[in-house]
Amino acid sequence: MKKFYIAKSRRLRGTPYSSRIENQGLTAYTVYNHMLLPAGFEGIEKEYFHLKENVQVWDVAGERQVQIVGKDSAKLIQLMTSRNLSKAKVGRCYYAPIIDEQGKMINDPIILKLDENKWWISLADSDVGLYAKGIASGLNLKADVSEPDINILAVQGPKSFKLMEKVLGKKITELKFFGFDYFDFKGNKFFIARSGWSKQGGYEIYVENRKAGLNLYDELFSVGKEFNLKPGCPNLIERIESGLLSYGNDFDNGDNPYECGFDQYIDTKSDINYLGKKALIKILKEGIKRKLMGVTIDLDKIEMTEELPIQSGKNLIGYLRSAVYSPQFKKVVGIAMINKEYWDKKTPFELEINGKKSKGSVCNLPIV
Amino acid sequence: MKKFYIAKSRRLRGTPYSSRIENQGLTAYTVYNHMLLPAGFEGIEKEYFHLKENVQVWDVAGERQVQIVGKDSAKLIQLMTSRNLSKAKVGRCYYAPIIDEQGKMINDPIILKLDENKWWISLADSDVGLYAKGIASGLNLKADVSEPDINILAVQGPKSFKLMEKVLGKKITELKFFGFDYFDFKGNKFFIARSGWSKQGGYEIYVENRKAGLNLYDELFSVGKEFNLKPGCPNLIERIESGLLSYGNDFDNGDNPYECGFDQYIDTKSDINYLGKKALIKILKEGIKRKLMGVTIDLDKIEMTEELPIQSGKNLIGYLRSAVYSPQFKKVVGIAMINKEYWDKKTPFELEINGKKSKGSVCNLPIV
Numbered sequence: 163m164k165k166f167y168i169a170k171s172r173r174l175r176g177t178p179y180s181s182r183i184e185n186q187g188l189t190a191y192t193v194y195n196h197m198l199l200p201a202g203f204e205g206i207e208k209e210y211f212h213l214k215e216n217v218q219v220w221d222v223a224g225e226r227q228v229q230i231v232g233k234d235s236a237k238l239i240q241l242m243t244s245r246n247l248s249k250a251k252v253g254r255c256y257y258a259p260i261i262d263e264q265g266k267m268i269n270d271p272i273i274l275k276l277d278e279n280k281w282w283i284s285l286a287d288s289d290v291g292l293y294a295k296g297i298a299s300g301l302n303l304k305a306d307v308s309e310p311d312i313n314i315l316a317v318q319g320p321k322s323f324k325l326m327e328k329v330l331g332k333k334i335t336e337l338k339f340f341g342f343d344y345f346d347f348k349g350n351k352f353f354i355a356r357s358g359w360s361k362q363g364g365y366e367i368y369v370e371n372r373k374a375g376l377n378l379y380d381e382l383f384s385v386g387k388e389f390n391l392k393p394g395c396p397n398l399i400e401r402i403e404s405g406l407l408s409y410g411n412d413f414d415n416g417d418n419p420y421e422c423g424f425d426q427y428i429d430t431k432s433d434i435n436y437l438g439k440k441a442l443i444k445i446l447k448e449g450i451k452r453k454l455m456g457v458t459i460d461l462d463k464i465e466m467t468e469e470l471p472i473q474s475g476k477n478l479i480g481y482l483r484s485a486v487y488s489p490q491f492k493k494v495v496g497i498a499m500i501n502k503e504y505w506d507k508k509t510p511f512e513l514e515i516n517g518k519k520s521k522g523s524v525c526n527l528p529i530v
Numbered sequence: 531m532k533k534f535y536i537a538k539s540r541r542l543r544g545t546p547y548s549s550r551i552e553n554q555g556l557t558a559y560t561v562y563n564h565m566l567l568p569a570g571f572e573g574i575e576k577e578y579f580h581l582k583e584n585v586q587v588w589d590v591a592g593e594r595q596v597q598i599v600g601k602d603s604a605k606l607i608q609l610m611t612s613r614n615l616s617k618a619k620v621g622r623c624y625y626a627p628i629i630d631e632q633g634k635m636i637n638d639p640i641i642l643k644l645d646e647n648k649w650w651i652s653l654a655d656s657d658v659g660l661y662a663k664g665i666a667s668g669l670n671l672k673a674d675v676s677e678p679d680i681n682i683l684a685v686q687g688p689k690s691f692k693l694m695e696k697v698l699g700k701k702i703t704e705l706k707f708f709g710f711d712y713f714d715f716k717g718n719k720f721f722i723a724r725s726g727w728s729k730q731g732g733y734e735i736y737v738e739n740r741k742a743g744l745n746l747y748d749e750l751f752s753v754g755k756e757f758n759l760k761p762g763c764p765n766l767i768e769r770i771e772s773g774l775l776s777y778g779n780d781f782d783n784g785d786n787p788y789e790c791g792f793d794q795y796i797d798t799k800s801d802i803n804y805l806g807k808k809a810l811i812k813i814l815k816e817g818i819k820r821k822l823m824g825v826t827i828d829l830d831k832i833e834m835t836e837e838l839p840i841q842s843g844k845n846l847i848g849y850l851r852s853a854v855y856s857p858q859f860k861k862v863v864g865i866a867m868i869n870k871e872y873w874d875k876k877t878p879f880e881l882e883i884n885g886k887k888s889k890g891s892v893c894n895l896p897i898v
Contacts, residue, residue: 167558168536169569171766172851173655173778174560176835190535192542193561196655196778198835201537263667268660287541287564289657292636296661299631299805300668309783398539410541410564415677437667467544467566483540 163465174198177223178313178372179379186393194224194287200395207489209392210399213362217321218394219382222359222366223313228271228283228291234303235279241297241436242290243273244419246429250275255340255355259419259427260290265441266415267422268293270407272357274342282368284314286409297437315367315379321389322364329378329385330354334365342368347381350374359396361404361528398486402495405456405527411466411484412454412497418442420450421499423527451502452480456529459494459513459522463487472498472522474511479504479524482513488529494522495529531833542566545591546681546740547747554761562592562655568763575857577760578767581730585689586762587750590727590734591681596639596651596659602671603647609665609804610658611641612787614797618643623708623723627787627795628658633809634783635790636661638775640725642710650736652682654777665805681743685750686732689757694733697746697753698722702733710736715749718742727764729772729896766854770863773824773895779834779852780822780865786810788818789867791895819870820848824897827862827881827890831855840866840890842879847872847892850881856897862890863897 168174168191175197183200190202200221203209212218230238240247245258252275260269260283272284283290294307317326326334330345334354337343342355352375353368369375383391400406407413413422419442420428430443457472459482469481478501485496504511504524512519536542536559543565551568558570568589571577580586598606608615612633613626620643628637628651640652651658662675685694694702698713702722705711710723720743721736737743751759768774775781781790787810788796798811825840827850837849846869853864872879872892880887 163538164552165535166552166556167533167570169558169560170531170833170835171560171776171779172834172836173776174835180835184532184534188534190537192537192539202535262663268663289660292657292661293664295630295636296664296666297668298664300665408539408541411539465538466540467538467542467548468540 177221178369178375179221179223179315182376182379183221183393188393195226195285197224197226199224200393202395203393206397206399206486209394210397210489212392213319213360213394213397213400215320216390216392217317217319217325217364217386218392219379219386220316220318220394220396222316222396225314226285226309227312227368228285228294229308229310230281230283230294230305231279232303232305233279234305235281238294238298238303238305239273239281240434242293244429244436244438244442245427246432246434247273248432248434252277253342255342255357257427259422259424260293261419261438261442262415263437263441265418265438265445267409267413267417267419268415270409270424274355288409310370311372313369313372313375315369315375316358316364317367317382318358318360318364318394319362325382325386325389325391326365329381347374347378352378359406360400361406362400398484399488399495402484402486402497403488403490403529405529407454407497408484413483417499418445418450420445421453423454452499453505454497454527455500455505456525456527457482457496457498457522458491458525458529459485459496459520461487461494461520464494464515470513470515472511472513474504474509479509479511491529497527498524500524545589546737546743547589547591547683550744550747551589551761556761563594563653565592565594567592568761570763571761574765574767574854577762578765578857580760581687581728581762581765581768583688584758584760585685585687585693585732585754586760587747587754588684588686588762588764590684590764593682594653594677595680595736596653596662597676597678598649598651598662598673599647600671600673601647602673603649606662606666606671606673607641607649608802610661612797612804612806612810613795614800614802615641616800616802620645621710623710623725625795627790627792628661629787629806629810630783631805631809633786633806633813635777635781635785635787636783638777638792642723656777678738679740681737681740683735683737683743683747684726684732685735686726686728686762687730690732693750693754693757693759697749715742715746720746727774728768729774730768766852767856767863770852770854770865771856771858771897773897775822775865776852785867786813786818788813789821791822820867821873822865822895823868823873824893824895825850825864825866825890826859826893826897827853827864827888829855829862829888832862832883838881838883840879840881842872842877847877847879859897865895866892868892
C-alpha cells in the first residue's frame with residue numbers, strides 16, 4: 163500500500179508527549195478528537211507481541227475529557243446515555259453508550275464519577291462536548307461543559323502492575339478494575355484509573371499538570387528498563403482479537419447500541435430519562451436484523467478505509483468494518499456488521515477486494 | 531522537520547476521490563471532520579504559484595454537510611449562529627459563526643438555504659451536527675439533523691471560470707459570488723456554489739451521486755489540460771496571506787467571534803433569538819482585549835503544532851496560531867491573537883522557537 167505523510171498543524175493538536183515519542187521511534191500518527199494519536203513504532207506485529215508479554219506506555223492524550231460540573235450534571239449525563247447511572251458511585255468508571263434521540267450511537271466513552279456534581283466523559287472520537295452543550299442549552303440545565311487540559315498516559319501490558327508499583331508504591335496494586343483514585347508522585351497528585359484500551363491489563367494516568375506528567379513519563383521509562391518497557395499505542399491486532407470496538411471504525415451514527423452488542427448497557431425498564439429511550443424500546447420490541455461479529459479471512463494483508471461488502475455467492479452477509487492480519491491466527495481477523503440469517507451459520511463467505519475474492523467465516527468476539 | 535505517516539482506518543474516512551488523487555501525486559493528508567483531506571502534492575510553494583495563476587481541482591469532501599430539515603429548521607439554524615438569517619434567501623450561501631451559550635466559537639461554516647425548511651451547514655472541523663441534535667432534542671424541535679453523503683469538489687483559481695464554462699456551459703458564469711444553483715452534466719444534476727476556500731475565485735460542486743461525481747472529475751481533468759489544471763488542496767500560504775481563518779488553527783472554543791473579527795456577522799440589536807446572545811452583548815459592551823491579526827516573521831521556515839507566545843522584551847504581545855514561509859514576502863507570514871495594546875503599534879516582536887529568537891511585526895489581514 164502507498165503511504166502518505168500527515169500534514170501537521172495546530173488544528174491537529176500535539177500532545178505534551180509528542181516530542182518525546184517522536185524521538186523514541188514513532189513512525190505514524192492517526193488523529194483522534196482533533197489531536198495527534200501515535201499509531202506505529204517498530205511495526206504492528208512486533209508491537210503486538212511486545213504488548214502481550216511486557217509493558218508499554220502510550221500517549222493517548224487524544225482520549226479527551228468532557229467535564230460536566232454543576233447541580234444538573236448527573237441529569238445531563240443520564241440524558242445522553244442508555245446505561246442506568248442512577249446508582250453510579252464516586253470513584254468508579256462506567257463504559258456507556260452515548261446515543262441520540264433516534265437511538266443511534268454517538269460515542270462509547272468511559273464515564274467517570276468524580277463527585278456528585280462532577281463527571282468526566284473519557285471520549286472515543288466525536289465531539290460529545292457539543293452534544294452536551296446543545297442539550298444543556300436547550301433544557302436550560304445548570305451544568306458547565308468544558309474540555310480540561312487532561313492528557314492521558316496509558317500503561318498497558320502484563321508487566322504494567324509491577325512497573326506502576328515500583329514507581330507509585332504498593333497502594334496502586336489495590337486499585338480494582340474500573341476503579342480510580344489519586345496517587346502521589348514526587349509531591350504531585352495523579353488521577354489514575356485501572357483501565358485502558360487493551361485486554362492486557364494496566365492503568366490510565368489522567369495527567370492534569372503537564373510538567374509533572376513529563377517527569378512521571380521520564381521516570382516510567384527510567385524504571386521501566388528492567389520490565390522491557392517500550393513506547394506503544396493502541397494495537398489494531400490486539401483490539402480486534404479482544405473484541406474492543408472502535409467508534410468510527412466498527413460502528414457509527416448509523417448503528418444502534420443493540421447492533422453493537424451493548425445490551426447490558428441499555429436500560430429500557432426503569433424510569434430513568436434519556437434521549438432515544440423510546441427509540442430503543444421500539445428497536446428492542448422489533449428485534450435487530452444485524453449485529454457486530456468477528457470474522458476471519460484467508461488473506462495475508464488488508465487495508466481498510468471504508469466498509470467492504472461480504473458476500474456468500476450472490477447474498478449479502480454483511481459489511482467488514484475493521485480488519486488486520488493476525489500473526490497468531492495466520493489470517494486476517496476483523497469486525498463486521500453481519501445480517502441476522504448468518505449469525506449462527508458457519509457459512510463460508512467471499513470478500514472481494516480490488517476484484518480478488520477471498521474465503522472467510524463469521525465467528526464470535528473476542529476472536530479465540 | 532521529521533515526517534510521519536498517517537495510519538489509515540475506516541474512522542478516517544476515505545472520499546470518493548481518494549484513489550484518484552493518490553494516483554495523481556498526493557504526498558500528504560490531514561484529517562477534517564473525521565475524513566481524509568489532501569494536504570500536499572508537488573510542494574506547497576509550487577502549488578501556491580500554480581493556484582494563483584491557473585486552476586486546481588480539490589477533493590474537499592471533508593467539508594461535510596449537516597442537513598437540517600423540518601418546520602423548525604430555520605429556528606434551529608438561527609439558534610446556533612449570531613448572524614441574522616431571518617431574511618436569508620433560498621439559493622444563497624451565508625458565512626456564519628456558530629457559537630455556544632458562552633458566546634464562544636464552535637465553527638465558522640457556510641450556511642446554505644436550499645428551501646424554507648431545508649438547510650445545509652458546510653462545516654469547518656467540528657461535529658456541529660451533534661450540537662444541533664442536542665439543541666433540537668432539548669427544545670423538542672421539529673428538525674431532522676443528518677449528514678448526507680455529499681462530497682465536495684472545489685474548482686479554484688483564476689482559470690476555473692473558463693474551465694467550468696467549457697464543461698458545464700455558459701450558464702455557470704452567471705452565478706454570483708455565494709450564490710448556488712443546479713447544473714446539468716451528462717444527464718446528472720449537480721448543486722454548484724460560487725465559493726471556495728481560496729481568494730483566487732472558483733466553485734464548489736456538492737456531489738450527491740458518487741458515480742456521476744467521478745465522471746465529472748474525469749471530465750474536468752480531460753478538458754482541463756488546456757487550462758493547465760492540476761489536482762490541489764487548500765493552500766496554507768494562500769489562505770494566510772488572504773486572511774482566510776481556520777477553525778482549530780486560528781481560533782477555537784476558547785475565543786469569541788469579536789476576537790476573530792466577525793463583527794459583521796453578529797446581530798445583537800434585532801430581536802432574533804440565538805444561544806450566546808446575552809454573552810455577546812456583554813462582550814460588546816466591555817470591549818475585547820485581543821483579536822486576530824496578521825504577523826510577519828524573519829524566518830525561512832516554521833512548523834506549527836501548538837500556539838506559540840510572541841514577546842516584546844518581557845511583555846507578551848500575543849500568540850501565534852498559524853504560520854508558513856511565504857515565497858512572495860520572503861519571510862514567514864502568520865495569524866496571531868494579539869493583545870489590544872499592540873493592535874496599532876508597529877512594535878517589532880520576538881518569537882522564540884526551540885530557544886532561537888526571531889524578529890517580526892504585527893500587520894492587518896489580509897497580508898499585502
